[in-house]
Amino acid sequence: xxxxxxxxxxxxxxxxxxxxxxxxCCRCEGIRxxxxxxxxxxxxxxxxxxxxxxxxxxxxxxxxxxxxPVKLFSELSDTVSSQGIIAAACIPDNASGKIIxxxxxxxxxxxxxxxxxTIARSLRAAGQKELWYTxxxxxxxxxxxxxxxxxxxxxxxMRRFDSLEQLTSSGTSLGxxxxxxxxxxxxxNCFNCPDLFDHSIIVIGGEPNGxxxxxxxxxxxxxxxxxxxxxxxxxxxxxxxIFESVRRKMI
Amino acid sequence: xxxxxxxxxxxxxxxxxxxxxxxxCCRCEGIRxxxxxxxxxxxxxxxxxxxxxxxxxxxxxxxxxxxxPVKLFSELSDTVSSQGIIAAACIPDNASGKIIxxxxxxxxxxxxxxxxxTIARSLRAAGQKELWYTxxxxxxxxxxxxxxxxxxxxxxxMRRFDSLEQLTSSGTSLGxxxxxxxxxxxxxNCFNCPDLFDHSIIVIGGEPNGxxxxxxxxxxxxxxxxxxxxxxxxxxxxxxxIFESVRRKMI
Numbered sequence: 001x002x003x004x005x006x007x008x009x010x011x012x013x014x015x016x017x018x019x020x021x022x023x024x025c026c027r028c029e030g031i032r033x034x035x036x037x038x039x040x041x042x043x044x045x046x047x048x049x050x051x052x053x054x055x056x057x058x059x060x061x062x063x064x065x066x067x068x069p070v071k072l073f074s075e076l077s078d079t080v081s082s083q084g085i086i087a088a089a090c091i092p093d094n095a096s097g098k099i100i101x102x103x104x105x106x107x108x109x110x111x112x113x114x115x116x117x118t119i120a121r122s123l124r125a126a127g128q129k130e131l132w133y134t135x136x137x138x139x140x141x142x143x144x145x146x147x148x149x150x151x152x153x154x155x156x157x158m159r160r161f162d163s164l165e166q167l168t169s170s171g172t173s174l175g176x177x178x179x180x181x182x183x184x185x186x187x188x189n190c191f192n193c194p195d196l197f198d199h200s201i202i203v204i205g206g207e208p209n210g211x212x213x214x215x216x217x218x219x220x221x222x223x224x225x226x227x228x229x230x231x232x233x234x235x236x237x238x239x240x241x242i243f244e245s246v247r248r249k250m251i
Numbered sequence: 252x253x254x255x256x257x258x259x260x261x262x263x264x265x266x267x268x269x270x271x272x273x274x275x276c277c278r279c280e281g282i283r284x285x286x287x288x289x290x291x292x293x294x295x296x297x298x299x300x301x302x303x304x305x306x307x308x309x310x311x312x313x314x315x316x317x318x319x320p321v322k323l324f325s326e327l328s329d330t331v332s333s334q335g336i337i338a339a340a341c342i343p344d345n346a347s348g349k350i351i352x353x354x355x356x357x358x359x360x361x362x363x364x365x366x367x368x369t370i371a372r373s374l375r376a377a378g379q380k381e382l383w384y385t386x387x388x389x390x391x392x393x394x395x396x397x398x399x400x401x402x403x404x405x406x407x408x409m410r411r412f413d414s415l416e417q418l419t420s421s422g423t424s425l426g427x428x429x430x431x432x433x434x435x436x437x438x439x440n441c442f443n444c445p446d447l448f449d450h451s452i453i454v455i456g457g458e459p460n461g462x463x464x465x466x467x468x469x470x471x472x473x474x475x476x477x478x479x480x481x482x483x484x485x486x487x488x489x490x491x492x493i494f495e496s497v498r499r500k501m502i
Contacts, residue, residue: 121482122483150482191502225497227379230376
């Protein structure tokens with residue numbers, strides 16, 4: 001099947017936040033990202049645009065596939081060297097419902113899509129599910145975020161809140177016992193803190209300001225740095241903390 | 252003082268590998284990178300170009316500073332929004348000499364400057380010194396690598412080798428006891444492996460191929476991933492391993 005005019009218009013509109021808001025859908029480009037999407041939310045896939053030269057792809061139902069001429073595809077693609085596959089999908093809504101896994105990672109006004117993608121992938125690799133974020137963070141359903149996260153957001157429970165205060169109070173009502181803020185200067189040692197992953201929210205701030213939201217009851221947690229040089233970024237800090245949870249499960 | 256014609260030509264030439272090779276110098280752009288350079292190798296700084304509107308900077312000796320008109324500076328700068336400071340410096344030569352610290356991180360054909368910078372900053376934050384790399388890796392003294400590493404390479408012992416075989420045999424002759432290769436599929440659990448940081452080289456491969464070099468005697472080490480999804484990249488893997496060394500020192 002070919003792309004209809006409406007589908008072309010939809011794909012184009014999904015590159016903007018306004019377009020995504022209007023339709024409740026997002027674009028998901030790349031082999032790995034589409035695979036992750038389809039594995040987690042097959043029912044949410046509207047259609048999959050496939051570049052003509054690739055032909056029908058065996059991984060997906062034929063009725064979802066739209067063969068797109070090379071020229072039109074490159075106009076629709078967000079990347080310079082495209083892998084030839086873009087899906088349109090309804091954005092999953094995980095805003096409420098039980099917390100799955102041991103802890104929540106919360107991003108407070110994290111603006112960088114590269115950092116966002118790294119954190120999402122670390123969390124997914126660690127087998128955790130809950131990635132929450134506040135207003136002012138990058139939109140996880142934008143093209144860049146989906147690319148940098150390689151679509152792992154489709155396997156996570158992404159929840160958006162207007163403020164950190166709202167985020168933590170939502171957490172508390174869902175059974176969260178501790179809120180930790182990753183701090184570069186002081187706090188409890190992350191390698192010694194016994195309840196760091198016990199029904200906790202771990203808040204990671206954007207750079208260069210760190211956590212900006214109001215969160216008076218939170219405990220601070222620090223990653224010790226013997227090099228006395230605060231050079232690691234939000235994504236590195238989050239990766240260290242997330243894999244500390246893996247380590248504790250392994251021993 | 253103003254930039255001489257020779258100094259302008261030198262700065263321009265240092266954006267290419269050929270230019271760096273010819274003069275043995277590199278460019279170091281940005282406030283933090285120049286600070287790191289000057290703190291570690293003051294004697295290696297040839298001069299510091301400072302954009303006119305900033306005036307003389309109190310952090311550095313006046314005789315090193317060259318005031319550069321805004322227009323010329325933006326021509327010389329490698330970045331879109333420059334911080335107004337670029338140093339020219341002789342590239343440190345750490346190719347031989349004792350190994351400092353507990354272990355070596357070795358990059359095998361790591362081509363991505365972002366990953367390189369992340370790994371260098373993790374290592375620096377962990378208080379380690381030795382970052383080795385093989386031919387085929389990004390040049391750590393190029394503009395992008397210095398920017399992504401925020402100049403931390405000036406605080407590390409960077410050693411280049413033609414092959415992984417040469418790298419490991421050099422290590423052995425300097426007292427290295429173990430060579431580990433970070434592997435995404437199998438190996439000893441990094442959180443349980445007792446001698447992971449005991450006079451070791453930990454080899455991190457570039458993506459997507461992983462470690463390519465010849466290294467038959469190496470042990471493999473794996474970061475456990477309960478999420479059963481190999482989505483973390485070389486820089487994330489290196490960060491997890493490097494901070495596991497910090498954790499062991501802290502407990």
